[in-house]
Amino acid sequence: MKVKRSLIAEIKNMILQSREQAIRAVDNTRVLMYWNIGKRIFEEEQAGKERADYGSFLIRSLSEALQPEFGSGFSVRQLERYRQFFRTFPIASALRTQFSWTHYKLLLSIDNEAKREYYILEAVKSNWTARQLERQINSQLYERLLLSNDKESVLAVARGEKVPSNATEIIKDPTVLEFLGLKQKPAYYERDLEAELISHLNDFLLELGHGFSFVARQRRIHLDGDEFFVDLVCYNRLLQSFVLFEIKTHKLTHQDLGQLQMYVNYYDRFEKQEFENPTIGVLLCADKNDAVVKISLPENNRSIVASKYQLYLPTEDQLLKELKSELDKLDDIN
Template sequence: MITDQSIISDIKAIILKARDNAIRAVDTERVLMYWHIGQRIFEEEQQGKDRAEYGAQLLKSISAQLQPEFGSGFSIRQLERYRQFYRTFPIASALRTQLSWSHYKLLISVDSTDKREFYIAEVTKNNWSSRQLERQIHSSLWERLLMSNDKESVLAVARNEQQPSDAKEIIKDPMYLEFLGLHREASYYEKDLEQAIITHLHDFLLELGNGFAFVARQKRLHIEGDEFFIDLVFYNRLLQAFVIIEIKTTRLTHQDIGQLQMYVNYYDRVEKKAFENPTIGILLCAEKNNAVVKFSLPENNKTIIASEYKLYLPSEQQLIEEVKKEIEKKENEQK
């Protein structure tokens, strides 16, 4: 049998597209079903005289009658979730078709409207899976960005209402690299960390921020007979700039900053096109002294960033302490 392979490829593409559309359509209907169930439960609760007691009895009664027929999706816990879903997102037309029920289950637990809007914008723009959204919530992406940026700028960039004017608006400090699978107690050479990043490049791009694309590893530079190697080179389409990353598994020194500055200068003068913005340099280090970074760079510096990396996610208490430190730091700067 002779068959043109192009027609087979085309038909396969049609089948896969239709299958994906069907899955998305079913999930969209499921999301709307849960929303309407939550709305009906909430409206019924408002009629109860003692709402707390009446609400508990109502859920228990509904679950007892629906679960035998429709399964575990109608347990008391799930019904409570549907009710919370409606209360958190009270306008059905505002629900995003790009978000699945798995996304919404995670978003229900987010404790502020601004934070939820930020994550919704990021999921929609970056096409995050629910697993990727879960990791970003658990790694406190929102809180980490707000430590060095104001809330309105972070939201505006996330919603595509403005382009980032500063690399610090999208680059995180610290970066959490627990997905690399490296133990924090062990010692590593820089090449080990670099190899782990390349192996988990997709996750690393997600942690880096929006708009990053991989360009090169161990990029060789020839400068007047001397040879140098840049650890990692990326390009950011939002910033329209090359992004150079140097990895340091030890405490950051001013010599490290000088080396990265040379690489940035080289890219600005040799690689960068006229329509592109100045090259950005990131020193990804195990530890840094902010004062050393501050005094090693010009006061108006916007292109060199020192970011610590962590090999494990922060606990809630650690995050609270970091937020307190940042608040105290800003209060002292204002005095």
């Protein structure tokens, strides 16, 4: 007599779920232990604050007493981190149970409170693993969104206080595609770049942001005997609209914008349902001239976005330079 495969699969699933829950429970206990250690260090430090060097003396002494028995988790650096953990997150009941200690270590590296809050909210909403959170921080997600949005709007969307109303509130510029692992070289074929995006679809959707799902690749449009193909079709449930992606491995031209506008018009007239919002078109291009984009599109444009893609993570200096450039533009307008 053979045991049913469905029963074996069900029991295997129970075992895996139990293991995952046990690991999560152990990690939650560890997080609370580090928080309580940080709290006691801070309280003891405050009790002896009349001595200017008491804080560093206390941590050094604790490390000398604890590290030989309990290991490197109680080095001077780690004990300082536990104190910082308590001071940054002073309410134990507010700690996120879905966050591991690795999540919190990454968040503690962020000094800006608004920036840290944004990553917390997005990590909870999108259920990011620690590795995904690290990738989003390293790719400067917060700064890239600020290039097209104000800080309060970004945080309002993350908190769920505001529903995104147009593409610029969720489409990043630049779009970072370092996960493809492609080396920098003068040119790529568009079909090759598209194929790499499909083979790394989960990473691509993570880069796109919350609410995106994949619909189709090379979606054919037939117009009175002529055929056209949309590179990638996605859907965003927050915007309740189709999002069409065209990939251009050259510098963007006004003809590229016209082509994408045609695709957007087609989807609005033949694919979009009455309850859905207008279609959005995104041009992923190797380079672009913002003035050409602005002049080529209507003044009230809300449907076409041009985003320069990068095959490597931007440096902090690059992002600060771009942010300063945007602020200077605003100052000129005002």
